[in-house]
Amino acid sequence: DAGVIQSPRHEVTEMGQEVTLRCKPISGHDYLFWYRQTMMRGLELLIYFNNNVPIDDSGMPEDRFSAKMPNASFSTLKIQPSEPRDSAVYFCASSFSNGYTFGSGTRLTVV
Amino acid sequence: AQSVAQPEDQVNVAEGNPLTVKCTYSVSGNPYLFWYVQYPNRGLQFLLKYITGDNLVKGSYGFEAEFNKSQTSFHLKKPSALVSDSALYFCAVRDKSNTGKLIFGQGTTLQVKP
Numbered sequence: 562d563a564g565v566i567q568s569p570r571h572e573v574t575e576m577g578q579e580v581t582l583r584c585k586p587i588s589g590h591d592y593l594f595w596y597r598q599t600m601m602r603g604l605e606l607l608i609y610f611n612n613n614v615p616i617d618d619s620g621m622p623e624d625r626f627s628a629k630m631p632n633a634s635f636s637t638l639k640i641q642p643s644e645p646r647d648s649a650v651y652f653c654a655s656s657f658s659n660g661y662t663f664g665s666g667t668r669l670t671v672v
Numbered sequence: 673a674q675s676v677a678q679p680e681d682q683v684n685v686a687e688g689n690p691l692t693v694k695c696t697y698s699v700s701g702n703p704y705l706f707w708y709v710q711y712p713n714r715g716l717q718f719l720l721k722y723i724t725g726d727n728l729v730k731g732s733y734g735f736e737a738e739f740n741k742s743q744t745s746f747h748l749k750k751p752s753a754l755v756s757d758s759a760l761y762f763c764a765v766r767d768k769s770n771t772g773k774l775i776f777g778q779g780t781t782l783q784v785k786p
Contacts (some may be wrong), residue, residue: 565715592772603778604762611772652715656772661704663715 567653567665573670585634586655594661595628595638596652604652605618610636626643643671674699676763678777685753685784691746693780695763703764706774707737711759719761722746733757741749753784 566585574580594609608618613630621628625644630636640647649670653658654661676697685691697703699728704723708716727739737748748761760779767773 569676592775604689604776609773617773654716660718660720660721661708661716663708665715665785668713 562575565653565662567664567667569667570665571670572670573672575645576671577642577643578641579639580647580669580671582638582651582653583640583671584636584653584664585628586636586653587657587662588634589661590655590657591632591633592656593636594656596654597649598652598666599649607638607640623630640669641648643669645671664669674765674767675778676705676765676775678761678763678780679782681778682781682783685782687755687784687786688752691750691753691757691782691784693761693763693782695746695748695777696745697765699765701747705737705739706764706766707731707735707746708762708764708776709759709767710762710779716762717759719748739766750762753782755784755786758782758784771779 563590568583591612597605607620608628609616610630622631626640628662630640648670650666652666654663676702679694706721709719710716720729720737721734722739729778730736735750737746739746741774760781762772762779
């Protein structure tokens with residue numbers, strides 16, 4: 562199993578641009594989570610899905626953030642427009658039963 | 673509300689010495705508890721979990737954790753630390769609503785010096 566796959570690994574973009582982060586969960590996992598990690602705030606849960614359905618998006622910071630899961634093998638997190646304060650490492654994780662498997666993350670820098 | 677606390681931002685230990693990374697939790701009912709490790713520029717990796725049964729749980733890389741219900745603690749331990757154990761460690765508890773969501777502590781940086 563290749564694990565949870567995130568792309569891109571690094572993204573540098575200019576303020577105001579749209580950014581799309583991608584995640585492929587482990588096959589058979591029924592939960593998918595998007596986290597953001599910064600030095601100031603630590604690990605923040607943004608949104609999570611169960612069987613492709615969004616369950617809780619209360620962690621999404623603003624309307625500029627949106628997430629979709631069109632099928633069991635793919636999810637996206639979109640930021641439009643991006644701002645410098647969105648700079649962080651974004652992690653995707655998938656889960657079945659107990660425990661998560663994390664992807665390697667996308668390091669986003671907005672300049 | 674359910675929560676976990678990691679009271680130490682950083683733990684320093686000499687190589688070869690035993691290490692402890694502390695975690696306390698606040699949940700109603702029986703907790704499902706987890707430890708994860710994050711190496712630089714990597715995602716979080718699962719170390720071990722407590723669901724039920726023996727209070728001493730053994731995990732990856734020689735780590736173990738002891739569940740103490742009376743003290744509501746789940747401290748991570750290792751008898752002999754390695755320099756390569758230096759990383760960021762997270763304690764987590766599963767949300768009681770059974771949604772699969774994990775609630776993470778703020779993390780503890782472990783620094784093992786040669």
